[in-house]
Amino acid sequence: MKFYNTLTKKKEEFVPIEPGKVRMYVCGPTVYNLIHIGNARPMIVFDTARRYMEYKGYEVNYVSNFTDVDDKIIAKAIQEGVSADEVSTRYIEECKKDMAAMNVRPATTHPLATQEIPGMIEMIQTLIDKGFAYDVEGTVYFRTRKFDEYGKLSHKNLDDLRSGGRSLLVTGENQKEDPLDFVLWKPKKEGEPAWTSPWCEGRPGWHIECSVMSKKYLGEEIDIHAGGEDLIFPHHENEIAQSECCNGKLFAKYWLHNAFLNIDNRKMSKSLGNFFTVREIGEKMDLQILRFFMLSAHYRSPLNFSEDIMEASKNALERIITAVDNLKHLEANAAVEALTESEKTSLEAMKQYRVKFEEAMDDDLNTADAIAAIFELVKFSNTEADEKSSRAFVEAVKREITALADILGLIVDRKEETLDSEVEDLIAKRQEARKARDFARADEIRDELLAKGIVLEDTREGVKWKRA
Numbered sequence: 168m169k170f171y172n173t174l175t176k177k178k179e180e181f182v183p184i185e186p187g188k189v190r191m192y193v194c195g196p197t198v199y200n201l202i203h204i205g206n207a208r209p210m211i212v213f214d215t216a217r218r219y220m221e222y223k224g225y226e227v228n229y230v231s232n233f234t235d236v237d238d239k240i241i242a243k244a245i246q247e248g249v250s251a252d253e254v255s256t257r258y259i260e261e262c263k264k265d266m267a268a269m270n271v272r273p274a275t276t277h278p279l280a281t282q283e284i285p286g287m288i289e290m291i292q293t294l295i296d297k298g299f300a301y302d303v304e305g306t307v308y309f310r311t312r313k314f315d316e317y318g319k320l321s322h323k324n325l326d327d328l329r330s331g332g333r334s335l336l337v338t339g340e341n342q343k344e345d346p347l348d349f350v351l352w353k354p355k356k357e358g359e360p361a362w363t364s365p366w367c368e369g370r371p372g373w374h375i376e377c378s379v380m381s382k383k384y385l386g387e388e389i390d391i392h393a394g395g396e397d398l399i400f401p402h403h404e405n406e407i408a409q410s411e412c413c414n415g416k417l418f419a420k421y422w423l424h425n426a427f428l429n430i431d432n433r434k435m436s437k438s439l440g441n442f443f444t445v446r447e448i449g450e451k452m453d454l455q456i457l458r459f460f461m462l463s464a465h466y467r468s469p470l471n472f473s474e475d476i477m478e479a480s481k482n483a484l485e486r487i488i489t490a491v492d493n494l495k496h497l498e499a500n501a502a503v504e505a506l507t508e509s510e511k512t513s514l515e516a517m518k519q520y521r522v523k524f525e526e527a528m529d530d531d532l533n534t535a536d537a538i539a540a541i542f543e544l545v546k547f548s549n550t551e552a553d554e555k556s557s558r559a560f561v562e563a564v565k566r567e568i569t570a571l572a573d574i575l576g577l578i579v580d581r582k583e584e585t586l587d588s589e590v591e592d593l594i595a596k597r598q599e600a601r602k603a604r605d606f607a608r609a610d611e612i613r614d615e616l617l618a619k620g621i622v623l624e625d626t627r628e629g630v631k632w633k634r635a
């Protein structure tokens with residue numbers, strides 16, 4: 168299995184630090200709003216990487232944080248007149264719902280930055296003790312030029328950065344020793360969440376969060392660190408500087424970055440009006456289609472979102488689902504039970520599609536070619552399986568299609584339509600459970616409904632529901 172490593176700019180064979188195990192960290196979203204479809208790309212892509220590695224037999228410890236202390240969260244809280252904690256808690260819940268609807272599995276651990284402040288203070292103190300950081304009136308900066316290897320991930324030269332990026336780097340913080348130095352800890356402003364530290368009442372900088380959470384949940388050396396390509400510089404570069412200077416060890420062996428998602432060939436932005444949340448898309452279509460669309464391109468290629476492309480994705484996914492439907496029908500009506508000799512030969516030939524699928528995935532997670540292999544298998548199914556086929560044969564072909572789709576996290580079993588009356592019934596049961604203060608049961612029912620694609624919203628006027 169090969170991955171393209173941003174650190175070496177090469178495709179490299181994946182060799183884990185500990186045989187059979189993978190320690191993987193994926194930078195998660197800042198939770199001040201519903202996630203947008205750009206945020207969904209790393210979620211889907213790296214969830215697929217995790218699924219594939221598990222399929223290959225690795226035990227994957229997958230950690231992905233929620234950044235729950237940040238300027239944008241504070242701004243939103245002020246705007247709404249609520250606490251920052253209320254904003255982040257709300258959007259973490261919403262993000263988890265979107266992830267479930269996209270069939271993105273929960274991480275092994277989803278750490279929250281605000282729960283890890285003691286670890287951050289400890290790492291910052293170590294960096295100060297080792298001479299890699301300094302305190303100026305309560306603000307602690309990382310002494311970038313002290314780390315010889317700074318720039319190794321983004322392949323930037325420190326001198327170029329210093330001269331070329333001066334206007335960009337100097338933000339009125341004259342107190343810094345060098346424009347390239349970045350913040351590890353900063354004093355609070357009025358009304359902001361803050362923690363006591365040896366330097367001042369304040370809060371951590373963004374970069375230190377990931378260094379600390381990665382170390383706590385995965386150890387000082389990890390196999391894979393991933394995120395969107397916008398994070399390469401400065402976020403990941405700074406994470407490397409902090410972790411490697413603190414721990415004296417290589418931080419991560421493989422750095423994986425997804426390219427951006429654009430809309431109608433333009434950068435997604437609120438001001439251009441081409442900004443979509445995952446929730447909005449989910450209201451229009453099954454989010455399996457969004458997942459399929461994300462995987463239909465290589466994760467390192469820019470991906471363009473448009474209505475036409477989504478329509479094409481819907482039709483393509485439908486072709487797989489229809490093939491599985493047909494196989495189910497044939498299975499139920501098959502006259503013969505056991506495999507015939509010619510079917511045995513045919514199943515031998517069928518193995519080539521899995522080989523192609525694995526070859527594609529082994530080549531830096533080429534999901535586009537892996538999906539092409541599934542389509543070849545669908546074509547095989549459509550020509551080889553018919554009313555005369557044995558049940559065993561039909562079942563084997565169906566199992567093969569669903570198994571390969573499942574590695575990509577694609578559900579190709581047609582969802583049974585849930586009747587409105589069933590939903591109402593479950594909502595009533597949930598209300599009863601809540602009245603009886605059986606909140607565990609109430610949550611269970613909510614999750615059950617979510618699995619059927621029904622999202623509940625508790626409003627002042629009562630419980631409202633919609634199909635995700």
Ligand code: AMP
Nearest residue numbers: 195196197205206208209394395427428
């Ligand atoms: P943020 O909440 O902005 O830190 O983003 C969370 C994750 O989403 C990061 O890994 C970003 O790189 C990624 N991301 C944000 N926008 C896009 C986009 N348009 N396309 C692909 N990835 C994105």
Ligand code: ZN
Nearest residue numbers: 194195377402
């Ligand atoms: Zn990060």
